[in-house]
Amino acid sequence: MVSLREKPAEWQQKYLAFYSSFLGGIVKDPRAMLVPVDDHLVHRGDGVFETLKCRHGHVYNLGQHLDRLLKSCVRIGLVLPVDRDTLGRIACDTIHAGGDPDCLARILVSRGPGGLSVDPYESIAPQVYIVVYQAKLSFMEHQPEGATCAFSDIPGKPPYFATIKTCNYLPNVLMKKQAVDRDVDFVIGVDEAGHVTEGPTENIAIVTPGGILARPEETALLTGTTLMRGMHLAEALVARGVINGLEVRSITRDEVQQAAEVLIFGTTTDVTAVIQVEEQVIGDGAPGPVWRALHEGLVDELERHPDLRTRVF
Numbered sequence: 001m002v003s004l005r006e007k008p009a010e011w012q013q014k015y016l017a018f019y020s021s022f023l024g025g026i027v028k029d030p031r032a033m034l035v036p037v038d039d040h041l042v043h044r045g046d047g048v049f050e051t052l053k054c055r056h057g058h059v060y061n062l063g064q065h066l067d068r069l070l071k072s073c074v075r076i077g078l079v080l081p082v083d084r085d086t087l088g089r090i091a092c093d094t095i096h097a098g099g100d101p102d103c104l105a106r107i108l109v110s111r112g113p114g115g116l117s118v119d120p121y122e123s124i125a126p127q128v129y130i131v132v133y134q135a136k137l138s139f140m141e142h143q144p145e146g147a148t149c150a151f152s153d154i155p156g157k158p159p160y161f162a163t164i165k166t167c168n169y170l171p172n173v174l175m176k177k178q179a180v181d182r183d184v185d186f187v188i189g190v191d192e193a194g195h196v197t198e199g200p201t202e203n204i205a206i207v208t209p210g211g212i213l214a215r216p217e218e219t220a221l222l223t224g225t226t227l228m229r230g231m232h233l234a235e236a237l238v239a240r241g242v243i244n245g246l247e248v249r250s251i252t253r254d255e256v257q258q259a260a261e262v263l264i265f266g267t268t269t270d271v272t273a274v275i276q277v278e279e280q281v282i283g284d285g286a287p288g289p290v291w292r293a294l295h296e297g298l299v300d301e302l303e304r305h306p307d308l309r310t311r312v313f
Helices: 010-014 040-044 060-075 084-098 171-179 227-242 255-257 289-304
Strands: 015-018 026-027 045-057 056-060 103-109 127-134 145-150 186-188 203-207 212-215 245-248 261-266 270-277 309-311
Touching: 010 015, 015 084, 026 084, 040 103, 045 060, 045 084, 045 289, 056 084, 060 103, 060 227, 084 103, 084 127, 084 171, 145 261, 171 186, 186 270, 203 227, 203 255, 212 227, 227 245, 227 261, 227 270, 227 289, 261 289, 270 289
Parallel strands: 145 186, 145 270, 212 245
Antiparallel strands: 015 026, 015 127, 045 056, 045 103, 056 309, 103 127, 203 212, 203 261, 261 270
Protein backbone atom coordinates (compact mmCIF):
# COMPACT_ATOMS: atom_id res chain seq x y z
CA MET A 1 0.00 0.00 0.00
CA VAL A 2 1.38 3.41 -1.01
CA SER A 3 0.62 6.30 1.35
CA LEU A 4 -0.58 9.61 -0.08
CA ARG A 5 1.52 12.57 0.98
CA GLU A 6 -0.03 14.58 3.78
CA LYS A 7 1.71 17.74 2.61
CA PRO A 8 3.67 18.86 -0.46
CA ALA A 9 7.26 17.66 -0.67
CA GLU A 10 10.06 20.17 -0.12
CA TRP A 11 10.94 20.45 -3.80
CA GLN A 12 7.31 21.17 -4.65
CA GLN A 13 7.32 24.42 -2.67
CA LYS A 14 8.53 26.32 -5.75
CA TYR A 15 5.40 25.40 -7.76
CA LEU A 16 2.96 28.29 -7.33
CA ALA A 17 -0.06 27.57 -9.54
CA PHE A 18 -1.22 25.12 -12.20
CA TYR A 19 -3.86 25.32 -14.92
CA SER A 20 -5.27 22.20 -16.56
CA SER A 21 -7.77 22.23 -19.39
CA PHE A 22 -8.45 18.58 -18.50
CA LEU A 23 -9.50 19.60 -14.98
CA GLY A 24 -11.00 22.87 -16.19
CA GLY A 25 -9.32 25.35 -13.85
CA ILE A 26 -6.42 26.47 -11.67
CA VAL A 27 -5.09 24.73 -8.56
CA LYS A 28 -2.40 25.89 -6.12
CA ASP A 29 -1.76 22.69 -4.16
CA PRO A 30 1.26 20.99 -5.83
CA ARG A 31 -0.26 17.60 -5.03
CA ALA A 32 -3.09 18.41 -7.46
CA MET A 33 -0.79 19.55 -10.28
CA LEU A 34 -1.27 16.33 -12.22
CA VAL A 35 -1.29 15.21 -15.84
CA PRO A 36 -3.13 11.98 -16.79
CA VAL A 37 -0.67 9.11 -17.14
CA ASP A 38 -2.21 8.16 -20.50
CA ASP A 39 -1.73 11.66 -21.92
CA HIS A 40 0.60 11.20 -24.88
CA LEU A 41 2.66 14.06 -23.44
CA VAL A 42 3.69 11.70 -20.63
CA HIS A 43 4.47 8.44 -22.39
CA ARG A 44 5.50 9.69 -25.86
CA GLY A 45 6.71 13.27 -25.34
CA ASP A 46 3.94 14.21 -27.79
CA GLY A 47 3.45 17.92 -27.21
CA VAL A 48 5.01 21.35 -27.46
CA PHE A 49 5.85 24.03 -24.92
CA GLU A 50 7.02 27.56 -24.19
CA THR A 51 8.45 29.15 -21.05
CA LEU A 52 7.40 32.68 -20.12
CA LYS A 53 9.24 35.09 -17.86
CA CYS A 54 7.31 37.43 -15.55
CA ARG A 55 9.43 40.30 -14.23
CA HIS A 56 8.10 42.98 -11.88
CA GLY A 57 4.56 41.84 -12.58
CA HIS A 58 4.83 41.93 -16.39
CA VAL A 59 5.23 39.01 -18.80
CA TYR A 60 8.07 39.69 -21.22
CA ASN A 61 7.66 39.11 -24.95
CA LEU A 62 4.40 37.16 -24.60
CA GLY A 63 3.39 37.62 -28.24
CA GLN A 64 6.55 36.08 -29.70
CA HIS A 65 6.30 33.09 -27.34
CA LEU A 66 2.68 32.46 -28.33
CA ASP A 67 3.52 32.80 -32.01
CA ARG A 68 6.30 30.22 -31.73
CA LEU A 69 4.02 27.90 -29.75
CA LEU A 70 1.41 28.05 -32.51
CA LYS A 71 4.05 27.31 -35.15
CA SER A 72 5.21 24.29 -33.15
CA CYS A 73 1.60 23.07 -32.88
CA VAL A 74 1.15 23.34 -36.65
CA ARG A 75 4.38 21.45 -37.32
CA ILE A 76 3.20 18.39 -35.35
CA GLY A 77 -0.49 18.62 -36.27
CA LEU A 78 -1.86 19.86 -32.94
CA VAL A 79 -4.87 22.17 -32.75
CA LEU A 80 -5.03 24.40 -29.68
CA PRO A 81 -8.21 23.82 -27.65
CA VAL A 82 -8.46 27.63 -27.25
CA ASP A 83 -7.48 30.53 -29.49
CA ARG A 84 -4.17 32.36 -29.16
CA ASP A 85 -5.47 35.38 -27.23
CA THR A 86 -7.48 33.21 -24.84
CA LEU A 87 -4.38 31.12 -24.15
CA GLY A 88 -2.46 34.30 -23.35
CA ARG A 89 -5.16 35.39 -20.90
CA ILE A 90 -5.22 31.96 -19.23
CA ALA A 91 -1.43 32.09 -18.84
CA CYS A 92 -1.62 35.54 -17.26
CA ASP A 93 -4.48 34.47 -14.97
CA THR A 94 -2.47 31.44 -13.83
CA ILE A 95 0.58 33.63 -13.15
CA HIS A 96 -1.60 36.02 -11.17
CA ALA A 97 -3.00 33.12 -9.14
CA GLY A 98 0.56 32.15 -8.22
CA GLY A 99 0.99 35.52 -6.51
CA ASP A 100 4.66 36.10 -7.40
CA PRO A 101 5.44 39.06 -9.70
CA ASP A 102 8.87 37.57 -10.51
CA CYS A 103 8.33 34.03 -11.75
CA LEU A 104 8.36 31.66 -14.71
CA ALA A 105 5.42 29.96 -16.40
CA ARG A 106 5.59 26.93 -18.67
CA ILE A 107 2.81 26.38 -21.18
CA LEU A 108 2.49 22.80 -22.38
CA VAL A 109 0.15 21.74 -25.18
CA SER A 110 -0.30 17.98 -25.29
CA ARG A 111 -1.85 15.50 -27.69
CA GLY A 112 -4.11 14.57 -24.80
CA PRO A 113 -5.15 11.42 -22.89
CA GLY A 114 -6.88 8.39 -24.34
CA GLY A 115 -4.46 5.48 -24.55
CA LEU A 116 -0.93 4.17 -24.26
CA SER A 117 -0.07 3.36 -27.86
CA VAL A 118 1.97 5.48 -30.25
CA ASP A 119 -1.16 6.28 -32.31
CA PRO A 120 -1.92 10.00 -31.84
CA TYR A 121 -5.51 9.53 -33.01
CA GLU A 122 -6.48 7.61 -29.89
CA SER A 123 -6.18 10.82 -27.84
CA ILE A 124 -9.56 12.34 -27.04
CA ALA A 125 -8.47 15.98 -27.54
CA PRO A 126 -5.41 18.24 -27.14
CA GLN A 127 -4.93 19.69 -23.67
CA VAL A 128 -3.23 22.74 -22.18
CA TYR A 129 -1.28 22.64 -18.93
CA ILE A 130 0.40 25.72 -17.42
CA VAL A 131 2.67 25.54 -14.39
CA VAL A 132 3.89 28.69 -12.63
CA TYR A 133 7.04 28.37 -10.56
CA GLN A 134 9.62 30.43 -8.74
CA ALA A 135 12.34 32.03 -10.85
CA LYS A 136 16.00 31.75 -9.97
CA LEU A 137 18.41 34.61 -10.48
CA SER A 138 19.73 34.79 -14.02
CA PHE A 139 23.15 33.19 -14.48
CA MET A 140 25.12 36.44 -14.44
CA GLU A 141 23.26 37.67 -11.37
CA HIS A 142 24.55 34.79 -9.27
CA GLN A 143 27.85 34.27 -11.13
CA PRO A 144 28.87 37.69 -12.51
CA GLU A 145 32.39 36.56 -13.39
CA GLY A 146 31.00 34.56 -16.34
CA ALA A 147 30.47 30.97 -17.44
CA THR A 148 32.61 28.00 -18.38
CA CYS A 149 31.70 25.76 -21.34
CA ALA A 150 32.69 22.55 -23.06
CA PHE A 151 31.72 21.01 -26.37
CA SER A 152 29.15 18.21 -26.26
CA ASP A 153 29.37 14.95 -28.17
CA ILE A 154 25.65 14.17 -27.76
CA PRO A 155 24.18 13.78 -31.27
CA GLY A 156 21.91 16.66 -32.16
CA LYS A 157 18.32 16.40 -33.31
CA PRO A 158 17.60 16.12 -37.04
CA PRO A 159 16.80 19.56 -38.50
CA TYR A 160 13.04 18.95 -38.72
CA PHE A 161 12.76 18.21 -34.99
CA ALA A 162 15.46 20.65 -33.88
CA THR A 163 13.42 23.57 -35.20
CA ILE A 164 10.25 22.60 -33.27
CA LYS A 165 9.95 23.22 -29.53
CA THR A 166 8.59 19.79 -28.67
CA CYS A 167 8.49 18.08 -25.28
CA ASN A 168 10.82 15.33 -26.56
CA TYR A 169 13.97 16.66 -24.88
CA LEU A 170 16.09 13.56 -24.31
CA PRO A 171 19.13 14.90 -26.26
CA ASN A 172 18.84 18.15 -24.30
CA VAL A 173 18.67 16.23 -21.02
CA LEU A 174 21.81 14.27 -21.89
CA MET A 175 23.63 17.49 -22.83
CA LYS A 176 22.76 19.03 -19.47
CA LYS A 177 23.86 15.84 -17.71
CA GLN A 178 27.15 16.09 -19.56
CA ALA A 179 27.64 19.68 -18.38
CA VAL A 180 27.04 18.69 -14.76
CA ASP A 181 29.24 15.60 -15.04
CA ARG A 182 32.07 17.65 -16.55
CA ASP A 183 31.68 20.41 -13.94
CA VAL A 184 31.08 23.20 -16.46
CA ASP A 185 28.20 25.64 -16.59
CA PHE A 186 27.08 24.92 -20.17
CA VAL A 187 27.85 22.64 -23.09
CA ILE A 188 27.70 23.57 -26.77
CA GLY A 189 26.39 21.18 -29.38
CA VAL A 190 28.43 20.38 -32.50
CA ASP A 191 27.06 18.75 -35.67
CA GLU A 192 28.75 16.08 -37.82
CA ALA A 193 30.45 18.76 -39.93
CA GLY A 194 32.06 20.33 -36.86
CA HIS A 195 29.76 23.36 -36.74
CA VAL A 196 28.27 24.55 -33.45
CA THR A 197 24.52 24.32 -32.95
CA GLU A 198 23.06 25.17 -29.54
CA GLY A 199 23.14 24.35 -25.86
CA PRO A 200 20.65 22.20 -23.92
CA THR A 201 18.20 25.10 -23.72
CA GLU A 202 20.25 28.04 -24.99
CA ASN A 203 21.42 29.70 -28.19
CA ILE A 204 25.08 30.50 -28.91
CA ALA A 205 26.68 33.52 -30.58
CA ILE A 206 30.24 34.78 -30.89
CA VAL A 207 32.02 38.07 -31.39
CA THR A 208 34.87 37.52 -33.82
CA PRO A 209 38.30 39.11 -33.35
CA GLY A 210 37.20 41.48 -36.14
CA GLY A 211 34.20 42.66 -34.15
CA ILE A 212 31.44 40.77 -36.01
CA LEU A 213 28.58 39.35 -33.96
CA ALA A 214 27.84 35.98 -35.57
CA ARG A 215 25.22 33.34 -34.80
CA PRO A 216 24.71 29.88 -36.32
CA GLU A 217 22.30 29.27 -39.17
CA GLU A 218 18.83 28.17 -38.11
CA THR A 219 18.64 24.96 -40.14
CA ALA A 220 19.30 22.58 -37.22
CA LEU A 221 18.53 24.52 -34.07
CA LEU A 222 15.68 26.26 -32.29
CA THR A 223 15.79 30.03 -32.73
CA GLY A 224 15.32 31.55 -29.30
CA THR A 225 13.13 34.51 -28.47
CA THR A 226 15.86 36.04 -26.30
CA LEU A 227 18.43 35.55 -29.07
CA MET A 228 16.22 37.40 -31.54
CA ARG A 229 15.70 40.28 -29.13
CA GLY A 230 19.46 40.37 -28.64
CA MET A 231 20.05 40.50 -32.40
CA HIS A 232 17.53 43.33 -32.68
CA LEU A 233 19.37 45.27 -29.99
CA ALA A 234 22.69 44.48 -31.68
CA GLU A 235 21.66 46.49 -34.75
CA ALA A 236 22.01 49.62 -32.65
CA LEU A 237 25.45 48.45 -31.48
CA VAL A 238 26.61 48.50 -35.09
CA ALA A 239 25.51 52.12 -35.43
CA ARG A 240 27.30 52.98 -32.17
CA GLY A 241 30.51 51.26 -33.29
CA VAL A 242 30.46 48.68 -30.48
CA ILE A 243 30.49 45.93 -33.14
CA ASN A 244 31.30 46.05 -36.84
CA GLY A 245 28.43 43.96 -38.19
CA LEU A 246 26.08 41.00 -37.84
CA GLU A 247 26.30 37.60 -39.54
CA VAL A 248 24.24 34.41 -39.68
CA ARG A 249 26.49 31.56 -40.83
CA SER A 250 28.14 28.29 -39.90
CA ILE A 251 30.54 28.63 -36.96
CA THR A 252 33.30 26.13 -36.24
CA ARG A 253 34.61 24.91 -32.90
CA ASP A 254 37.90 26.72 -33.54
CA GLU A 255 36.08 29.99 -34.16
CA VAL A 256 34.34 29.66 -30.81
CA GLN A 257 37.62 29.14 -28.96
CA GLN A 258 39.31 31.99 -30.84
CA ALA A 259 36.42 34.43 -30.38
CA ALA A 260 36.74 37.76 -28.64
CA GLU A 261 33.49 37.01 -26.82
CA VAL A 262 31.18 33.99 -26.59
CA LEU A 263 27.56 34.68 -25.62
CA ILE A 264 24.72 32.44 -24.48
CA PHE A 265 21.08 33.51 -24.81
CA GLY A 266 18.01 32.03 -23.14
CA THR A 267 14.71 32.94 -21.49
CA THR A 268 15.91 31.96 -18.03
CA THR A 269 19.57 32.93 -18.49
CA ASP A 270 19.03 36.24 -20.38
CA VAL A 271 22.47 36.82 -21.96
CA THR A 272 25.50 35.14 -20.40
CA ALA A 273 29.18 35.86 -20.97
CA VAL A 274 31.39 32.80 -21.48
CA ILE A 275 34.92 33.18 -20.15
CA GLN A 276 36.31 29.73 -20.97
CA VAL A 277 35.57 26.98 -23.53
CA GLU A 278 37.30 23.68 -22.77
CA GLU A 279 40.79 24.81 -21.72
CA GLN A 280 40.76 27.99 -23.81
CA VAL A 281 40.23 31.32 -22.07
CA ILE A 282 37.94 33.59 -24.07
CA GLY A 283 39.20 37.14 -24.58
CA ASP A 284 40.77 38.40 -21.40
CA GLY A 285 38.80 35.95 -19.26
CA ALA A 286 36.15 38.45 -18.19
CA PRO A 287 32.73 39.55 -19.53
CA GLY A 288 33.30 41.81 -22.53
CA PRO A 289 31.78 45.04 -23.87
CA VAL A 290 29.33 43.39 -26.27
CA TRP A 291 27.92 41.24 -23.48
CA ARG A 292 27.58 44.31 -21.28
CA ALA A 293 25.79 46.34 -23.96
CA LEU A 294 23.35 43.51 -24.77
CA HIS A 295 22.78 42.77 -21.08
CA GLU A 296 21.90 46.40 -20.40
CA GLY A 297 19.61 46.49 -23.44
CA LEU A 298 17.74 43.32 -22.45
CA VAL A 299 17.32 44.49 -18.85
CA ASP A 300 15.92 47.77 -20.14
CA GLU A 301 13.42 45.88 -22.32
CA LEU A 302 12.41 43.61 -19.44
CA GLU A 303 11.73 46.55 -17.16
CA ARG A 304 10.53 49.35 -19.44
CA HIS A 305 9.63 48.38 -23.04
CA PRO A 306 5.85 49.09 -23.33
CA ASP A 307 5.27 46.86 -26.38
CA LEU A 308 7.02 43.80 -24.92
CA ARG A 309 5.52 43.81 -21.43
CA THR A 310 2.08 42.36 -20.64
CA ARG A 311 0.84 43.47 -17.25
CA VAL A 312 -0.28 40.76 -14.83
CA PHE A 313 -0.02 42.40 -11.40
